[in-house]
Amino acid sequence: MSSHTTETDYPKFQRCEVDFTQRTEYLDGLEAMKAAHKVLKEWTFKPSLPQQGYTNRTLYLNVGTLEVKEKAVTQQMKDMFIGGRGFGMWYLWNAITPKTKWNDPENEIIITPGPISGITQYPGSGKSLVVALSPETEIPIDSNVGGYFGPLLKFSGYDSLEIQGKAEQDLIVFIDGQKGLLRIEEAPAEPLDSHVLAEILTRMYAENDADRVNISVVSSGAAAEHSLIGMLNFSWFDKRRGCIRLKQAGRGGIGTIFRNKKIKALVIRGPEVKGDMNHPVDQETIAKTGIKLHQELRSNDPVQCLMRRNGTAHIIEIMDAYDLLPTHNFQYGSHPEVHKIASYVWDQRCTQRTTDGCWYGCSMACAKGADGVVLQTGPYKGHRVTVDGPEYENAAGLGSNCGVFDPEFLLELNFYCDTYGICTITYGTLCAFVMECYQRGILNKERTGGLEMTWGNALDDLAMMHQMAQGEGFGKIAGLGVKRMKALFIANGWGDAALINDIGMENKGLEYSQYMSKESLAQQGGYALTNKGPQHDEAWLIFMDMVNKQLPTFEDKAEALYYFPLWRTWFGLYGWCKLPWNDVAPSDNAKTAEPTKIPEHVQNYLDIVSAMTGKKITSEDMLRQSARVYNFQRIFNIRMGKGLRLHDHAPYRSQGPVTKEEYESRIERYEKELRDQVGVDPTTMSLEEKMAATRKYRIDRYEKLVDAVYTRRGWTLDGVPTQARIQELGLDIFPELVEIVKAHGG
Amino acid sequence: MRQLRIDMGKCDAGRTCQHECEEACAIKVFKLDSPEHAALHIRELADGTGQAILCDQCGDCVVVCPADALRRNKMGAVVLDKELCVGCYTCIGFCEKGIFERNPEWLVPFKCISCGICVKACPHAALEIVDVPQPEYRII
Missing domain, CATH: 1.10.569.10 (Aldehyde Ferredoxin Oxidoreductase Protein, subunit A, domain 2)
Known part of the structure; x- marks a missing residue:
């Protein structure tokens, strides 16, 4: 690096030397806020721990009708969607119709930790995926987030939390995974802003100081109510600092939906965390693999x-x-x-x-x-x-x-x-x-x-x-x-x-x-050829393309835009964070056949999944698992009236110089491109002519990339998964998917 | 701060002893009849010398523990609170001396707490508990 x-x-x-235990506190008036709560619903359940990564049930909650129920996780769900983003997409698909708008009661917020989420030995194993119909894009959005809520939900007994409906008054939903109790409470008095609210609720719902680590709060804030860009904060209690910390499910406006549903907060109280609560088939392999990565981080992070x-x-x-x-x-x-x-x-x-x-x-x-x-x-x-x-x-x-x-x-x-x-x-x-x-x-x-x-x-x-x-x-x-x-x-x-x-x-x-992405064709595709919109978590190729020069040819870029979105989708199916995959690397990684993939780390992940479920999987299985969810999401976009080539159009600022100043700031690069790639002599052209020629060349090049990527992904040139591709992936067991792709020439 | 030290001039790495130090640690501290699960190790090297793998109570593991389960006791030794431990093994991976260990039968790891049981067991009086200044915690 x-x-x-x-x-x-x-x-x-x-160096800024500050006392990290000191900060403004917001606990005044807590008792009065608590006293203002009115319990609207109480519901009991039997807490359980996952077995081989799954609790095999999910929790459905309607904040409008106050209906609460459990749903069974079917073998088909596990086979086709794995967990995380896959479960989220599946539940959202079933909850909404092509006519649903983001602020309709039937829109859902689904929070799903995956089957490995909650293991404590391997770095980056606590993620939840949040899925909803986005107010910004009007297609499904998925956002991954840390914090303790997802793992504590799983350890309370549920693989997913599905929230539908719309309340009339501000609510707090409290899930007590120690006692097996769910309460929906009207909560009029607490402020909305997360750094205050999460601190108050952590104190309010913890039974004592030591219990605060077992509490996690999902909340949003005042600006989420008045904008389309609201996000969700997921808290955890930082024992050393003595305060709550926040991680964000940021993209796509899920916090806006949360507030539109009048949810003030979700609070979970999970059991005390231990090292084997996912109950893997082979705990020893997970322990050894985790220690190996801890050691690698100790030795390599300081020099990487x-x-x-x-x-x-x-x-x-x-x-x-x-x-x-x-x-x-x-x-x-x-x-x-x-x-x-x-x-x-x-x-x-x-x-x-x-x-x-x-x-x-x-x-x-x-x-x-x-x-x-x-x-x-x-x-x-x-x-x-x-x-x-x-x-x-x-x-x-x-x-x-x-x-x-x-x-x-x-x-x-x-x-x-x-x-x-x-x-x-x-x-x-x-x-x-x-x-x-x-x-x-x-x-x-x-x-x-x-x-x-x-x-x-x-x-x-x-x-x-x-x-x-x-x-x-x-x-x-x-x-x-x-x-x-x-x-x-x-x-x-x-x-x-x-x-x-x-x-x-x-x-x-x-x-x-x-x-x-202006000077990286691969990243232009990495952004605009995404399912949810231009977020780098699907394909962050800029480093490979521009810094490490690992994608020199057109074919290399198209292949990268096939492999990496699938690889990165896989993290979101299982509940992993992407960062420990490639923000540290084994010392000998450069000597491997495919250093961009970090093969030793890929094997770590495959080993852990095999150890969790008892079913050995390969990198081919990984690609197949991801491709199912990825193509399902693409077809979901089409179902919602988007998801075609037209929607993969990129703003020109992402592809080339819009203004004269931008052109002139990199004139040598652009003129070399005109000479070497376009075959014209820039010395005979006006600035406007040079900019127009650059623009034409770059847009044409992007369109060629789109053709190549769609072909590699098994899609038509309009961006629709072909029937052959969905059959190959086994997605044709869902007749509506077949109908959608057929209707769009797939 | 109590720290276990060894004089390698006195220790002969098991050539004329039965690794009584490791045995005493395993049996008396961990109630296990398996010296490989002791919290110190003495290795005999091919060149005839020995190598001791001991915890010096440096405190690196305290810094990296995400559960705040590792703290110094009154005598400065770093002690694991098994109730708080979440079994993540960050302490094992970040121990530069390689002496934070685990027993596959247990979820929580284990370490030396400078208790001195091994000192009493050593037939060559090579081990001792010394009182040294407590080092500052490092940024790791």
Whole structure:
């Protein structure tokens, strides 16, 4: 892996030594809040632990009718969908119709840890997948999240939690997996913002101090109510800090649905966690494989990614060095002030000498925490808080992409996104869009209601976020997301429609995450050829393509866009985190036949699944399991009126230089491309002609990539899985799938 | 802080003893008749010398334990609270001395707590418990 900026390069920065146990507390009035609860429903169940990874039942809850019931997990569900994202997609498919809108009561939020979720020996084994019909994209969204809720749900007796319906008053759902009790309570008094609410509820539902580690809260925040970009926070209790920490199911607006259903929080109280609660067939293999990775992290992380020190923020300066760091709404790939938010800053600013895993046993421990942050704006001004992160996406999205290079403001933006319940990635991209519209006169102070949305103006950036939380002003418009802002600005006649469409970084209605795909064809496909929209968790190929130059040919890129989305889907079926797969690597990985796949780690995962279920699986089985769910989701998109080639269109900003300044910033690259690839002489052309020729070449090249990828995936050139492909995967046992692909020429 | 030390000038790595130190640890501490499950190990090397694998109570395992199950006792030795342990084995993987161990029959790992039972058992008086300053916790 590449080298890092070191403290020696910037010796003036001092380590931030703060007492990580000190912060503002929010427990005043807790008893009164508790007394205001009114129990609407009590339901009992028999707690149970999983056997070979499955409890074989799921929990259904309708917050409108207050119906609660258990559903059996069938063998067909396990065979076809495995768990996690697969179970989520299956339940959502059965819950909604092609006409369902995101805010209809039948829309669901499904939270599903997979069959390995909750094992404590292998790093990154505590993930839940959250699935719903997205308010942003109007197709299914899946978002993976750490925190303790998923594993504790599983250890209480359920493989999934399926929430349907819509309440009239704010509710808290409490699941007590120790006592076998579920209570739906009207809860009028607690505040919505997550850093306050999760702290209060952890204290309220824990029976004593020691019990707090057994509590996890799912909540959102004030801005989720007034925007389409709401997210869910999943908490865990950090014993050393003595406070709750939060991880986010960020993408696609699931928090917006949560609040639309009037759910204030889900609270689980699970049993005390031990090391064998998934009851695998072969505990010994899991133990040995886990210890092997712990040892690898101990020896290799300090010389590879430094995830234990900086989390994912370790790549900020690397992205900058390779001209890939999104800057000023993805116009540029680097910035002279990046050293102010580079990884060494976070190494110093985050608390070290403690544990930061978002589930037990994750020794990669990337969920870093910056303690002692004193807020400068908003309703919590002056409060001393702990901020989770910032992760790379937050530092890039809230930072460089908006021109914010002040680390303390970056932490504050990160904090408010989290507590207000909005996605940092989405907010970063939409704010960058707003700032570029401001730069180009599409917006001005009058149109923003007084906000000066200039690059780097963190105070007005925060003011817009506070407006979003209050549901007022321009912040409410921004909360519609880039797709709807584009339509609104164009309808208002505020600027050139073509330019607005070129610079608005969304695909399928979802904002781009924080990688500059402009110079990486593979990543352009990695973003726009996704099922849910441009999120890097499906295909993060930019490093392979641009940094390590591992995908030189067109065929290499198409093959990568076949394999990696399936491989990455697999993590979400089982409840794994992707990061321990390739953010640390065995010392001899480079000598293997396929170093990009990290073969030893792939084998670790296959060994653990085999040890869990007792059924030996191979990498071919893995691809097949993923391909079933992946193609099912694609057909689900088609069922909802999307999912075709038309919807895989990418904004030109993601593919090439939209403006003269962008072209000129990389003129050597573009002119070389014109000479070598297009076969024209740029010295005889005007700037406009060169830009037009570059644009034509790049769009043609993308379309050729789409053809190749669809073919490799077994889809028609319109992006529809063929009947042959769904038969091969065994999906033809579902007649509706066959009908859908037939109707669309598949 | 109590720390187990060995004088390799006195220890002959089992050539003239029966590894009484390991045996005493396994039997008296862990109630197991299997010295391989002792919390210290003395290896005989091919070159005629010996190697001792001992816990020096450095505290790295305290830093990495996600369950806060490892803490120093009054005498400074790092002790595992079995009730709090979640069996993740991060402590084993991050122990540079390779002395945090596990018994496949148990969910929780085990370690040396500088109790001194092995000291009394050593026929060559090679082992001793010393009092040393407690090191600062490291960033790992």
